[in-house]
Amino acid sequence: MSHLKLLLMKIPFGLLILFMCATAVRGQEIPLQPLPLNDMSQFKQQAGNWQIVGDVMMNRTIDVHHKTTDGESKKKKKKKSKKASQPPAGPVQFVAGEGVLLNINDTEKKDNLFTTWEHGDIDLELEVMLPKGSNSGIYLQGRYEVQLFDSWGRDDPMFTDIGGIYKNREKDPLKNFSGKAPYTNAARAPGLWQKLYISFQAPRFNASGEKIANAVFLKVVLNGVLIHDNVEVQNFTGGPMEKNEKAKGPLMIQGDHGPVAFRNIRYLTFDSAPLRATDITYNYHQGPFRQISDYASKEAAGSGSGKNISWEFSPKEDQFGLEIKGNLQVPENGSYHFEMRCNGGARFVIDDQVVIDHDNNHNIREAAKGTKQLTAGNHPFKLYYFKSAGWMSPAIGLFVESKNLRKQPLHGQSSMLNDRGLVNPIIERVEAKPRLLRAFLDFNGNNRQRLTHTVGIGDPSGVHYVYNLKAGNVVCGWRGEFIDATPMWHNRGDGSFRPLGDVQYFFVDQPLAVLDNMNAHFPSEYKESDFRPKGYTLDEATGRPVFKYIYKGIEVQDSIEPDGNGNYLNRVVKLSQTVPNLYFKIAEGKDITVMPDGSYAVDDKKYYVQILTAAAPIVREAKGKKELIVPMTTQELSFAIIW
Structure with missing residues (x-):
């Protein structure tokens, strides 16, 4: 393992x-x-x-x-004696x-x-x-x-x-x-x-x-x-x-x-010494409360002192309010950045000035931030925290950093760890046969660019990829573990999964298109009138899918398989026929460089493409990016995607 x-x-x-x-x-x-x-x-x-x-x-x-062998050395000397040339x-x-x-x-x-x-x-x-x-x-x-x-x-x-x-x-x-x-x-x-x-x-x-x-x-x-x-x-x-x-x-x-x-x-x-929260005391108020003003000026139900900022001053996990006071021991003059995360509502005050106001029902994933100029020495602070939502576990965390101070917590460790709202992950793994899983994919981690017709293909070799059925394209590939399905399957879920490991994203456009001219762009996905998906079939020997669709009457078979060592992906596209002005987009990026071995380094040398069949590749500029495209004058195109 x-x-x-x-x-x-x-x-x-x-x-x-x-x-x-x-x-x-x-x-x-x-x-x-x-x-x-x-x-x-x-x-x-x-x-x-x-x-x-x-x-x-x-x-x-x-x-x-x-190291050059004797045979290689003699061969090079022999060639050199025939014709003087530049060294390789x-x-x-x-x-x-x-x-x-x-x-x-x-x-x-x-x-x-x-x-x-x-x-x-x-x-x-x-x-x-x-x-x-x-x-x-x-x-x-x-x-x-x-x-x-x-x-x-x-x-x-x-x-x-x-x-x-x-x-x-x-x-x-x-x-x-x-x-x-x-x-x-x-x-x-x-x-x-x-x-x-x-x-x-x-x-x-x-x-x-x-x-x-x-x-x-x-x-x-x-x-x-x-x-x-x-x-x-x-x-x-x-x-x-x-x-x-x-x-x-x-x-x-x-x-x-x-x-x-x-x-x-x-x-x-x-180089700075730590910033410390000291002399901590608290007042506990019994809720429920909807905002800090509901309890801030009222008599406390309990009080005490502690070593660190913590929600655990409350005897209950819900329907409570806390007012925590203390001093900040500031090591040097400077601009200090504070970040607060909590389940519930909170407010952070230094020298009677509000630095962070989070007075609402928030969850721990929402960070509230504030910045304050502080001089070296002691500064009194107040932190208000309340919680009145039974479906969330209590949590309050406060962090600080400056130019010379690494980001550090001012809360006790258990004040952030006790969060039952976070669950154990649902990890989908690959065993002896390839694994296919349909879900949404946030391209490059951006949920504003969510692809809704994708399937993740996990391979026993450890090289995986996501195929966009709507565009007929491989949108990303990675090595290592397969998929985290927690966003899709936990509670109601949102239908998306996350590739695990070092993910290389490619592009989202449809790769096969008839272009009116060399300045025409590849559409983001096929028009319904031009495109008819036919799903995929599984290879009986390997269990790997072969994707199929029809574009402008052309039957297309798209096969993606890992190389024999499980390092990269080989892709073979087969067409039933060719038509004039038909092109296939292989890659796009910030730039595309031809390498000494004939491969192409894509997007400022993030990955390689090696074309394996006879082709006349073209590097062109479109939409502010470079594209590697191939005229489909034959019925088969094969290339490797290496990262």
């Missing part, structure tokens, strides 16, 4: 939602700050293997660690410019790269690209490595794969760290940009310099998939800049193992 299957079986729905929606991992008001990549001034001097370039292209078919392009090509940090190392130039600045606690986000077979790593504080490795297609990842937290080789059991494999392999194919997010908490030291708390990877997210959650690292990992631990250190990127490229590096460091 894979790490992902074990994880999904163990975690409650509340955490699962974070797992599945990890692309919005921060949920913070303070944006990450960009690390400029217009020159190398952010980094210390190095041997020259690191440079700033404008763009990079990596041939996904060439292994950077491939290597696995990594680039163009001059700004915005991309690139390492190309050799036997002489192979330095690690260090930032000129140091950090303690940090949130770091970046995009990374690796050629086939390459290896690198990011070291937080120069000491704690998150591995970067071409791990595409591996079934059960280890700490040596991309996103793994590397081990060390210390013999002392108190200093040994055995590494931590990611929950699941969310790697993309070599030569594609991959998004990595790391939330890191530095080790803590007392005034005497003794370590009192280990470093912690609070969260690591790869390509939108949570792969680590609260991993404590008791010592430096392998290959650190120094074999010690400190409160601060530079970012270090490994430069001696293989080529690697980075872009869109953003980060926030957190």
Whole structure:
């Protein structure tokens, strides 16, 4: 059983939602700050293997660690003796410019790269690209490595794969760290940009310099998939800049193992001491109440004190009101952002000024926010909370953050966890045969772009996709687990399901169309007069569907199957006949680049398309995007979709 299957079986729905929606991992008001990549001034001097370039292209078919055999060497020399020629392009090509940090190392130039600045606690986000077979790593504080490795297609990842937290080789059991494999392999194919997010908490030291708390990877997210959650690292990992631990250190990127490229590096460091809520007292009022004014000025039915903000000051779970008072110990002058979530109504007041007003019947998924300038020192606060809805369990949470302060809770942990309104997930899995499930799909997670005639196809290989029956198109694909059906089947449901894992969305338009001219657009879906769906048949041998429809009298068969290794999708479209001006749209995106192996990198190198049959592909611009289209002059088109 894979790490992902074990994880999904163990975690409650509340955490699962974070797992599945990890692309919005921060949920913070303070944006990450960009690390400029217009020159190398952010980094210390190095041997020259690191440079700033404008763009990079990596041939996904060439292994950077491939060694030429004697036979190959003789063959190349023989060819060279016949005719002088340029050496073949290597696995990594680039163009001059700004915005991309690139390492190309050799036997002489192979330095690690260090930032000129140091950090303690940090949130770091970046995009990374690796050629086939390459290896690198990011070291937080120069000491704690998150591995970067071409791990595409591996079934059960280890700490040596991309996103793994590397081990060390210390013999002392108190200093040994055995590494931590990611929950699941969310790697993309070599030569594609991959998004990595790391939330890191530095080790803590007392005034005497003794370590009192280990470093912690609070969260690591790869390509939108949570792969680590609260991993404590008791010592430096392998290959650190120094074999010690400190409160601060530079970012270090490994430069001696293989080529690697980075872009869109953003980060926030957190140096402020925590903001604390102290001297907490409360007044309890017996409800029911419809708004805060119903009880705020009335005599309390009970009172007391506590350590943290909590709804549990109430002896009842419903029909109560609370007035919680205390002091905020603010560490430094600054702008502080507060967020409140509750089942019920609430209001938050600092220095007799309302910061958040949530005085209505809300649920915990609705966040109320407010910002206030605060000076260092104590500030009195009041928090009002009431609940008069029996179908919801009580919950109140208050969070704070600033430019130097990582988002932190001011409430007690149990004040947010006791929420029976959240349920265990309904996860649909695939066993020995393909699984088909009809439901709605929110394209790219946007419920305003809901597709209502979709079917999810789960394959035993672990490569899944969603087919839009109304448009005759594959709208997304992913690897890993299959579907979360909770939105569809819990209570009344809303009819939608959610793909699990790293989902690559393609496009929503109908792919087959007769175009009046080369400036004509593909319609979003077929006209009823032109289109007659015929559902699908199941292949007797594999159980996989073959989708069928008729367009303008042309009978169409559309087959989508995983490749033999379970890495990507092969699609074969067969027509009963061809007609003039008939085109098939294969891909669309921000841009489409022809790669050295003849494939096409789509949407700023998010995925590849490899055309497998004879065709005359055209890259054109339409609706502000690039499209890859093919004239259907033959009755069959075959191509691979690779990510």
